[in-house]
Amino acid sequence: MTTPDEQPVKSSTERVDAAARRATEDPAAALALLPGIAASVRQDAANGLFDAWDLSTAVDENTGEPVLPEAFFRYLHTVAGLDATWPAGNAGLVHVYGYLFSLAETPYGLKRERWLDAALATAYGEPTLFHAEALSGGALSVTPLARITAAARALLSEHTVREEQVGPVRARIAIGRRAASGSFALAYAIDRGTGERLVTTFPIASPADTLAAIDAAPPRLRWNAAE
Numbered sequence: 001m002t003t004p005d006e007q008p009v010k011s012s013t014e015r016v017d018a019a020a021r022r023a024t025e026d027p028a029a030a031l032a033l034l035p036g037i038a039a040s041v042r043q044d045a046a047n048g049l050f051d052a053w054d055l056s057t058a059v060d061e062n063t064g065e066p067v068l069p070e071a072f073f074r075y076l077h078t079v080a081g082l083d084a085t086w087p088a089g090n091a092g093l094v095h096v097y098g099y100l101f102s103l104a105e106t107p108y109g110l111k112r113e114r115w116l117d118a119a120l121a122t123a124y125g126e127p128t129l130f131h132a133e134a135l136s137g138g139a140l141s142v143t144p145l146a147r148i149t150a151a152a153r154a155l156l157s158e159h160t161v162r163e164e165q166v167g168p169v170r171a172r173i174a175i176g177r178r179a180a181s182g183s184f185a186l187a188y189a190i191d192r193g194t195g196e197r198l199v200t201t202f203p204i205a206s207p208a209d210t211l212a213a214i215d216a217a218p219p220r221l222r223w224n225a226a227e
């Protein structure tokens with residue numbers, strides 16, 4: 001008799017859900033359910049792409065709860081060949097790939113939704129921002145992280161709307177969209193004095209509301225950037 005996780009998985013969403021359910025108890029088995037992610041992580045590591053990303057905490061700033069199981073966090077960094085001290089890990093690895101394995105509820109929904117629905121991809125004008133092939137194991141000439149890194153850097157170069165100084169750390173926030181309507185993309189990067197690195201990117205509904213919230217409080221490291 002098969003378990004639910006052993007049933008045939010057809011859609012990307014079903015595949016991701018099955019992998020997320022396995023992540024707590026068996027990180028290796030969870031990653032094996034998304035073989036294209038494992039292949040992409042190794043390709044990105046070989047290309048040094050994780051160097052473009054800063055550190056992020058795996059504890060959500062809104063809920064105070066981990067967004068990833070600690071065991072899976074550690075396993076994913078091992079696959080990427082990266083050192084990490086829980087809960088601070090590589091932001092590109094955690095946000096782009098790790099969030100697919102998160103079951104944590106946040107005020108904004110599941111973290112992985114940004115990669116599975118069309119809102120962020122459409123805002124960037126990149127309908128294949130996150131390839132379905134990366135989940136199923138198909139060969140990719142450009143990994144999801146490579147595409148997302150390029151898109152976020154372009155947004156920061158063209159549409160920076162705020163710069164903040166947080167102690168010795170300089171931060172930049174960019175908001176924009178290439179589509180005529182729908183969500184906007186937000187990209188966030190920081191420079192700790194050794195060069196600017198990305199922290200995150202996600203869709204937002206209202207730039208005005210987002211900027212008002214930013215301006216209502218003193219500058220700080222935002223969106224799970226590690227202290």
